[in-house]
Amino acid sequence: MVSIHTAQELDTWRESLTAKVDPDLPVITVCGGTGCRVYGSEKVWTAFQDELTNQKANARLNYDVKVTGCHGFCEKGPLVVIHPQGIMYTNVKVSDVAEIVGETIVNNTVIERLLYVDPQTNEEIECEQDVPFYKHQHRLILGLNGLLDPTRIEEYISQGGFDSLKKVLVSLSPEDVIEEMKKSGLRGRGGAGFPTGFKWELCRQQPGDVKYVICNADEGDPGAYMDRSIMEGNPHLVLEGMIIGAYAMGANQGYVYIRNEYPLAVKHLRQAISQAEEVGLLGKNILDSGFDFTVKIKLGSGAFVCGEETALIASIEGQIGEPRPRPPYPAEFGLWGKPTNINNVKSWASVPIIIDKGSDWYASIGTETSKGTVIFSVVGNINNTGLVEVPIGISLRELIFDIGGGIPDGKSFKAAQIGGPSGGCIPAEHLDIPIDYESLQSLGAIMGSGGLVVADEDTCMVDFAAYFMRFTQEESCGKCVPCRVGTKAMLETLERICAGDGQPGDVDYLIELGEEIKRSSLCGLGQTAPNPVLSTIRYFRDEYEAHIVDKTCPASVCKGLITYSVIDENCTGCMVCLRNCPEGAIQGEKKEVHVIDADLCTRCGMCMSVCKFDAILVE
Amino acid sequence: MQIPVSEIHEIIDREAGDEGSIISALEKIQQHYRYLPKEALILASQRLGVPLSQAYAVATFYNAFSLKPKGKYCLQICMGTACHVRGSPQLLDQMETKFNIKAGETTPDHLFTLETVNCLGACALGPIVVVNDEYSGQMTVQKSDALMKRLIRKEGLD
Numbered sequence: 001m002v003s004i005h006t007a008q009e010l011d012t013w014r015e016s017l018t019a020k021v022d023p024d025l026p027v028i029t030v031c032g033g034t035g036c037r038v039y040g041s042e043k044v045w046t047a048f049q050d051e052l053t054n055q056k057a058n059a060r061l062n063y064d065v066k067v068t069g070c071h072g073f074c075e076k077g078p079l080v081v082i083h084p085q086g087i088m089y090t091n092v093k094v095s096d097v098a099e100i101v102g103e104t105i106v107n108n109t110v111i112e113r114l115l116y117v118d119p120q121t122n123e124e125i126e127c128e129q130d131v132p133f134y135k136h137q138h139r140l141i142l143g144l145n146g147l148l149d150p151t152r153i154e155e156y157i158s159q160g161g162f163d164s165l166k167k168v169l170v171s172l173s174p175e176d177v178i179e180e181m182k183k184s185g186l187r188g189r190g191g192a193g194f195p196t197g198f199k200w201e202l203c204r205q206q207p208g209d210v211k212y213v214i215c216n217a218d219e220g221d222p223g224a225y226m227d228r229s230i231m232e233g234n235p236h237l238v239l240e241g242m243i244i245g246a247y248a249m250g251a252n253q254g255y256v257y258i259r260n261e262y263p264l265a266v267k268h269l270r271q272a273i274s275q276a277e278e279v280g281l282l283g284k285n286i287l288d289s290g291f292d293f294t295v296k297i298k299l300g301s302g303a304f305v306c307g308e309e310t311a312l313i314a315s316i317e318g319q320i321g322e323p324r325p326r327p328p329y330p331a332e333f334g335l336w337g338k339p340t341n342i343n344n345v346k347s348w349a350s351v352p353i354i355i356d357k358g359s360d361w362y363a364s365i366g367t368e369t370s371k372g373t374v375i376f377s378v379v380g381n382i383n384n385t386g387l388v389e390v391p392i393g394i395s396l397r398e399l400i401f402d403i404g405g406g407i408p409d410g411k412s413f414k415a416a417q418i419g420g421p422s423g424g425c426i427p428a429e430h431l432d433i434p435i436d437y438e439s440l441q442s443l444g445a446i447m448g449s450g451g452l453v454v455a456d457e458d459t460c461m462v463d464f465a466a467y468f469m470r471f472t473q474e475e476s477c478g479k480c481v482p483c484r485v486g487t488k489a490m491l492e493t494l495e496r497i498c499a500g501d502g503q504p505g506d507v508d509y510l511i512e513l514g515e516e517i518k519r520s521s522l523c524g525l526g527q528t529a530p531n532p533v534l535s536t537i538r539y540f541r542d543e544y545e546a547h548i549v550d551k552t553c554p555a556s557v558c559k560g561l562i563t564y565s566v567i568d569e570n571c572t573g574c575m576v577c578l579r580n581c582p583e584g585a586i587q588g589e590k591k592e593v594h595v596i597d598a599d600l601c602t603r604c605g606m607c608m609s610v611c612k613f614d615a616i617l618v619e
Numbered sequence: 620m621q622i623p624v625s626e627i628h629e630i631i632d633r634e635a636g637d638e639g640s641i642i643s644a645l646e647k648i649q650q651h652y653r654y655l656p657k658e659a660l661i662l663a664s665q666r667l668g669v670p671l672s673q674a675y676a677v678a679t680f681y682n683a684f685s686l687k688p689k690g691k692y693c694l695q696i697c698m699g700t701a702c703h704v705r706g707s708p709q710l711l712d713q714m715e716t717k718f719n720i721k722a723g724e725t726t727p728d729h730l731f732t733l734e735t736v737n738c739l740g741a742c743a744l745g746p747i748v749v750v751n752d753e754y755s756g757q758m759t760v761q762k763s764d765a766l767m768k769r770l771i772r773k774e775g776l777d
Contacts, residue, residue, distance in 0.1 A: 034739075034740055034741050035740075035741045035742075038741050038747075038754045038756060039744075039756075074742070074743035074744075075743045077743070219740075220737070222699035222700045222701075222703075222737050223699050223700035223701045223738055223742060224738070224740075225738070225740030225741075228740055260683050261736070261739070262740075298642075299642075299646055301642055301645075301646060301681035301682070301683035302681050302682030302683040302737075303680060303681050303682060304737070318642055318669070318677070319673070319677070320676050320677055320680040321681070377740075377742065379699075379700070379701035379742035379743070379745070380701045380704045380705070380742075381704055381705070385701070385742055385743035386743065417700065420700070451700065453700040453701055453704065455704055456704075459704050464703075467700070467703050468700075471698075471737070477680075580764070582713075582717070602712075604709065604712060604716070604760060605706075605709045605760050606713070606760045606761065606764065609759045609761045610761050
């Protein structure tokens with residue numbers, strides 16, 4: 001690999017790399033995101049390589065094949081996109097590979113059966129960018145994810161990578177960079193939404209030679225995986241953002257605190273760091289600017305609270321991840337007592353884009369108070385599960401129905417839970433609100449880190465609230481009493497309601513307790529933990545009352561309140577449920593209607609899962 | 620299980636020297652043995668100059684660490700939100716009943732450990748069950764029953 005000492009050398013290297021790229025050479029990109037890997041994309045990639053070797057041996061044709069980061073459309077994986085045309089094939093199997101090479105690469109014809117079919121119009125769509133899932137997006141941060149081989153710094157460089165760093169080191173003072181960040185209006189994408197430029201300025205102004213920057217990649221919200229996808233698919237972008245930030249704040253050491261549960265992201269990040277060190281974009285005197293910077297990786301060990309910045313710092317220091325009161329803020333007293341700036345992966349990844357395109361351009365995207373784009377992982381009861389990057393201010397309806405493709409199996413939308421265990425639910429009547437920091441807050445939700453879970457009519461909102469409360473109660477570090485004891489008391493109440501033992505007054509008790517926990521907890525975990533409960537009470541109080549007063553679960557979820565029975569008209573007496581019931585709770589003879597013994601039934605759902613005649617009723 | 624002291628020393632040697640390295644050292648030990656043997660915990664605290672109480676605090680605070688050996692098959696059920704709304708609690712119930720253990724426990728024959736995880740980030744495939752790093756997606760009680768039966772048969776316990 002080359003060694004880059006000056007801005008000039010970086011330009012020369014980039015030119016030589018782009019000169020080598022043949023624009024007419026077909027490039028097959030196979031999505032290597034975790035979702036597609038689970039579907040078997042690695043085998044697909046190997047098959048393409050074998051096919052290529054075979055073709056080359058016969059001197060028939062040439063093409064390039066590479067594994068890229070996550071393309072985002074996880075629902076349809078493994079995804080294969082063929083450039084330069086941009087033809088997208090979905091659910092690709094190893095058995096499709098020879099045909100793709102033979103038809104699309106050699107004969108330049110499209111294989112219709114592998115195309116995405118728009119469920120609205122029933123039409124096949126050829127190109128990736130025309131698929132509704134992508135068409136309504138504005139992919140700034142995720143833009144290069146589907147194009148780059150994340151394990152090669154050369155690819156990032158040839159796409160203009162580290163040009164923003166060059167611009168900063170050659171022509172901008174640290175103050176200029178901070179000014180640019182302030183003007184861009186970027187707000188912390190970890191959830192709290194604090195203006196990034198001001199945070200940097202605060203850290204810059206602190207006295208002392210030793211400062212730290214940290215990338216918070218402890219993505220802990222269940223149902224959110226965009227940080228992982230960025231680090232897997234474009235780790236250099238995050239590094240470039242960190243180097244720029246470190247220069248602006250005067251830090252020479254950076255840390256990436258990343259979840260141990262993300263092995264592929266860790267691997268790609270390690271490779272990115274060592275490649276940047278090797279070429280000289282990390283280390284001493286970067287691009288002859290006199291600025292030194294190195295980055296280390298620290299692995300999180302599975303504690304949700306470590307996403308909180310003071311807990312994260314404690315964890316890097318080798319302590320248990322307990323938060324401490326702020327002030328002093330990390331900008332004044334952070335890692336090892338030194339001024340420290342912590343930003344989320346998405347915030348760091350936005351930095352090179354802002355520097356490259358300019359703060360005015362960036363600030364033109366979004367709303368009056370929330371600028372730029374935001375990434376959501378749209379999951380749950382939705383047709384198009386995946387990662388979506390949209391301008392802030394897009395309506396929830398557009399996000400769920402135009403991009404997300406609506407709710408599967410013709411069911412109806414009930415609520416969108418935004419912001420994970422700290423967030424809240426937004427019901428159908430507010431589908432047209434713009435998604436920005438303020439609007440979400442006014443409805444009792446938060447932007448959070450971008451997890452968006454769609455719940456359909458079969459989701460019980462009380463059970464859903466109990467789910468989040470169970471999560472925060474387990475993840476509460478136990479340091480402060482309101483969070484440790486309060487979340488437990490809330491959870492017990494919710495579990496009692498779900499079991500059918502709710503009492504009048506329980507709902508008011510939950511509200512009172514929730515408000516108190518929010519007011520008196522030490523850190524963000526406790527201060528937001530009651531949100532899922534409070535917001536479901538706000539919009540779905542009738543469901544709580546149904547559990548407590550009528551002793552019914554309207555969505556037929558809560559075990560203590562439901563019974564399984566056989567619908568006589570539908571039952572054919574096939575005996576499949578009877579044979580599969582683990583409790584032996586079903587009686588009946590062949591070709592005769594079966595009966596479920598409610599006393600023996602544990603409501604495990606097996607009969608419903610195996611019945612082919614819709615003959616099991618839950619109510 | 621007898622743990623060779625030299626092996627633990629080797630693991631710690633690779634991690635020593637960096638500030639805050641007790642967590643990294645324990646992570647490596649956990650990776651190697653799939654739990655933290657008592658000897659290793661004591662040795663790590665001595666070698667890195669960290670009080671044993673702090674090493675123990677770290678070992679019990681973070682979810683990645685386990686003080687008990689795990690079973691031959693580690694069954695993880697994803698409890699992420701997407702998996703939850705798609706029915707993962709039913710799968711957990713089913714497995715708890717089948718193996719007669721609670722999440723976090725290991726069967727007395729040391730064959731099966733049942734665990735819940737907080738989101739594997741492969742939400743399109745939910746609900747997900749992972750057996751020793753092998754993913755099974757879009758699970759139903761029916762499919763998970765077949766999965767468990769297959770493992771049980773493999774061990775000749777049927």
